[in-house]
Amino acid sequence: MSDRGKLLRRHSWMVAASAAIFGLLLDQASKWWILVEVMDPPRLIPMSSFFNLTLGFNRGVSFGLLAADSPFTPWLLSGLALVVMLGFGVWLARNPGRRHGLAAGLIGGGALGNVVDRLRQGAVTDFLDFHWAGYHWPAFNIADTLIFLGAALLLLGGRRPAVINSHGAAAMPADAVSAALPGLNGTVALKPEREQG
DSSP states (O other): OOHHHHHHHHHHHHHHHHHHHHHHHHHHHHHHIIIIIISSSOOOEEOSSSEEEEEEEESSSGGGTTOOOOTTHHHHHHHHHHHHHHHHHHHHHHSOOHHHHHHHHHHHHHHHHHHHHHHHHSSEEEEEEEEETTEEOOOBOHHHHHHHHHHHHHHHTOSOOOEEOTTSOEEEOHHHHHHHSTTOOSOEEOOOGGGOO
């Protein structure tokens, strides 16, 4: 691996670790604030015409799926979250980049925040309640938001913008060319269709 590749991989991991640590701390601080300061006693706090603070405990995963009263459920779901995080780690090692590192870090920090809740109290603390015309979205928390943002970053940022060379033609970055066509160095210009032939 080239020095540039090693630097990119190291930078990706630094971004991922920073995002994960920041996300975990933000999530746990928000849950502590809700549990200790805001919801003592537990109640519904209207914040706007479409948003409330409330207190809920989710023993399952998204939307309460897989919720069960078994004492093993928190351990099972936490183990599953850790396996998914390990998978993202392998994926990041194979696909380094700042955006990938940020996405993996947000997802990892959110997942860790919910793992901490499950292992500490057997359920995830949820407190954000959005609603409209009497319909409520299931309550969620900062960790869930981080996971959503990480996934959205991956889905919406899937394509790199084309590089335009000095001749106005689309060009492929040298690393993409090297990967696709070993032996070529530099940037390869792609002729517009009307000029090919």
